[in-house]
Amino acid sequence: MRALPLRIKLTALTLALLSVGLVFIGVASVSMLHGYLIERVDLQVDQVMHKAHLKIDKFDPKLNLMAEDVVVQLVRPDGTRESMVKELRDVDAQPPPGLPPAMGENMTVHAVQGRGEWRAKLMPAGESQLLVAVDLREVSDITRQLVIIELLGGSVILAVLAVVGVATLRRSMRSLHEIERTAEAIAAGDLGRRVPDSDPRTEVGRLSMAFNSMLAQIESAFQARSESEKAARRSEDRMRRFVADASHELRTPLTSIRGFAEFARQNPDADSAAMLKRIEEAAARMGLLVDDLLLLARVDQHRPLRKSPVDMLALAADAVHDGRILAPERDIRLDVVGGAALIVSGDEVRLRQVVGNLMSNALVHTPEATPVTVRVGLTGERVFLEVADKGPGLTPEQAERVFERFYRADSARSRRTGEDRGSGLGLAIVDALVEAHGGTVGVSSRVGSGTTFRVELPLALE
Incomplete structure (x- = not known):
C-alpha cells in the first residue's frame, strides 16, 4: 500500500x-x-x-x-x-x-x-x-x-x-514541493539550483534557508573537488613532461661522456687530457642540471626556508656589478625608485640566485650590445625588482610558457650554440623560489621592444 x-x-x-x-x-x-x-x-x-x-x-x-x-x-x-x-x-x-x-x-x-x-x-x-x-x-x-x-x-x-485546510496546506507546503523539485534537479546534476526564499519566521522558511546553505556547501565541495582533480591532472601532466624532459636533458651529457670514453678507449694515441677535459665539462653540465632538479624538488616539497632580513638593493647592485664584469661591452644600469629601505624576509642565497638567473637570462638571450636595466623600488608594502632589456622580445605564446620547466623560447631542445646550452630551468627556478617567499613574478614583452621580468616580494615589517 x-x-x-x-x-x-x-x-x-x-x-x-x-x-x-x-x-x-x-x-x-x-x-x-x-x-x-x-x-x-x-x-x-x-x-x-x-x-x-x-x-x-x-x-x-x-x-x-x-x-x-x-x-x-x-x-x-x-x-x-x-x-x-x-x-x-x-x-x-x-x-x-x-x-x-x-x-x-x-x-x-x-x-x-x-x-x-x-x-x-x-x-x-x-x-x-x-x-x-x-x-x-x-x-x-x-x-x-x-x-x-x-x-x-x-x-x-x-x-x-476540509476545503480551507487542503488549500492552506497546499499553499503552505508549496515550498516543500520546491525543495523536492530542487533535490531532483540536483540529483540530475544541476548543482546551482536553489530553493526560493521563504519567510524565515516559519518552519518551511528556516528549512529553505538551511537547505540552501547546505546546497552552497555541497556545490563548493564539488567545485573544490573538481578543481583539485583538474589540478592533479595538470600536476600529473607536468610531472610526466618534467620526467621526459629531465631524461632527455640528462641523456645528452651522458651520451657525451660515453662517446668521449669510447673514443679514448678505441684511440689509445689520442690526447687523453683533451678527452678528460671534455668528459669533465659534460659531467659538470650534468651536475648543474641535477643540482637544478634537486632545488626544484626541494621547493616543491615546501621545505622551510632559512629566512633573515635581506637588502634587495644590495642584491641588485651585486647583480649589476657581476653583469658588467661578465659583459663589459653592455650598458648595464641600476635604477632605484624612491629612498625607502628595501628589506625583505627571505633566504639570501636563494634570492641572490633569483636575481642572478634573471640577469643571466637577459645576457644570454639578447644580442651583445643590448642594454639591460635593473630597477628596484617599493610599491605599497611590496618590494619590486625588474630586469628589463631591449632585446628581440617574446611572442604572447612564448611569454605565457616562459616559466615552464625545460621550456625554451625558440621551442628547441638544444641551444643554437651546441654544447653551451642551458637546461631551460633558470626561469622555472625563479618562479618556484619567488612563490616560496610569498611573492609573485611576471613578464611583459613585445616583439622587437624587449622584455621585462618583474619580481614582487612582501616588505619586511619591523
Missing part, C-alpha cells in the same frame, strides 16, 4: 480530531437539553400530582387541564383505570402508559401498546393508585431536531474546514 501524501494525512487527522470534538459537544449538548426537558416534565408531573391529590381529598376527582399531553388516571385494585380529566382529549385516545415499577418516583415508561414513551409517577390514593403521566413525544421531537441540526451543522463545518 502506497504511503499517503503528508497533506492528506494532516487533513484527515485534523478532520478526525474535529469530528471527535463535534461529536463530543453534540452528545453533551443533546444530553443536557434532554435532561433539562425531563426536569421540566418532572416538575409538571409533580404539579399535576399535587392538584390531583387535592381534588381527591375534596371528593372532586375531576380536573380541568389545559395541557394536551398529560393524563391523570385512578388505577383501581382490579387494574381498571379511570381518567380524572373532565374533557376527553386526543391524548386520552392514545395507548395508555405502563405503570412505573416503583412508587413515588418519576420514571420513563413505555406505552402498553406501540412505541410511545411517557414520564410517569405513581402515588397511593386510598385503596387505589394515582397515575400522572406526560407524553414525551414533544421532548423526543425537540431532541431529534437538535440532533439533526448538529449533524447538518457539523457536516457543513467539516466540509468547509
Whole structure:
C-alpha cells in the first residue's frame, strides 16, 4: 500500500480530531437539553400530582387541564383505570402508559401498546393508585431536531474546514514541493539550483534557508573537488613532461661522456687530457642540471626556508656589478625608485640566485650590445625588482610558457650554440623560489621592444 501524501494525512487527522470534538459537544449538548426537558416534565408531573391529590381529598376527582399531553388516571385494585380529566382529549385516545415499577418516583415508561414513551409517577390514593403521566413525544421531537441540526451543522463545518485546510496546506507546503523539485534537479546534476526564499519566521522558511546553505556547501565541495582533480591532472601532466624532459636533458651529457670514453678507449694515441677535459665539462653540465632538479624538488616539497632580513638593493647592485664584469661591452644600469629601505624576509642565497638567473637570462638571450636595466623600488608594502632589456622580445605564446620547466623560447631542445646550452630551468627556478617567499613574478614583452621580468616580494615589517 502506497504511503499517503503528508497533506492528506494532516487533513484527515485534523478532520478526525474535529469530528471527535463535534461529536463530543453534540452528545453533551443533546444530553443536557434532554435532561433539562425531563426536569421540566418532572416538575409538571409533580404539579399535576399535587392538584390531583387535592381534588381527591375534596371528593372532586375531576380536573380541568389545559395541557394536551398529560393524563391523570385512578388505577383501581382490579387494574381498571379511570381518567380524572373532565374533557376527553386526543391524548386520552392514545395507548395508555405502563405503570412505573416503583412508587413515588418519576420514571420513563413505555406505552402498553406501540412505541410511545411517557414520564410517569405513581402515588397511593386510598385503596387505589394515582397515575400522572406526560407524553414525551414533544421532548423526543425537540431532541431529534437538535440532533439533526448538529449533524447538518457539523457536516457543513467539516466540509468547509476540509476545503480551507487542503488549500492552506497546499499553499503552505508549496515550498516543500520546491525543495523536492530542487533535490531532483540536483540529483540530475544541476548543482546551482536553489530553493526560493521563504519567510524565515516559519518552519518551511528556516528549512529553505538551511537547505540552501547546505546546497552552497555541497556545490563548493564539488567545485573544490573538481578543481583539485583538474589540478592533479595538470600536476600529473607536468610531472610526466618534467620526467621526459629531465631524461632527455640528462641523456645528452651522458651520451657525451660515453662517446668521449669510447673514443679514448678505441684511440689509445689520442690526447687523453683533451678527452678528460671534455668528459669533465659534460659531467659538470650534468651536475648543474641535477643540482637544478634537486632545488626544484626541494621547493616543491615546501621545505622551510632559512629566512633573515635581506637588502634587495644590495642584491641588485651585486647583480649589476657581476653583469658588467661578465659583459663589459653592455650598458648595464641600476635604477632605484624612491629612498625607502628595501628589506625583505627571505633566504639570501636563494634570492641572490633569483636575481642572478634573471640577469643571466637577459645576457644570454639578447644580442651583445643590448642594454639591460635593473630597477628596484617599493610599491605599497611590496618590494619590486625588474630586469628589463631591449632585446628581440617574446611572442604572447612564448611569454605565457616562459616559466615552464625545460621550456625554451625558440621551442628547441638544444641551444643554437651546441654544447653551451642551458637546461631551460633558470626561469622555472625563479618562479618556484619567488612563490616560496610569498611573492609573485611576471613578464611583459613585445616583439622587437624587449622584455621585462618583474619580481614582487612582501616588505619586511619591523
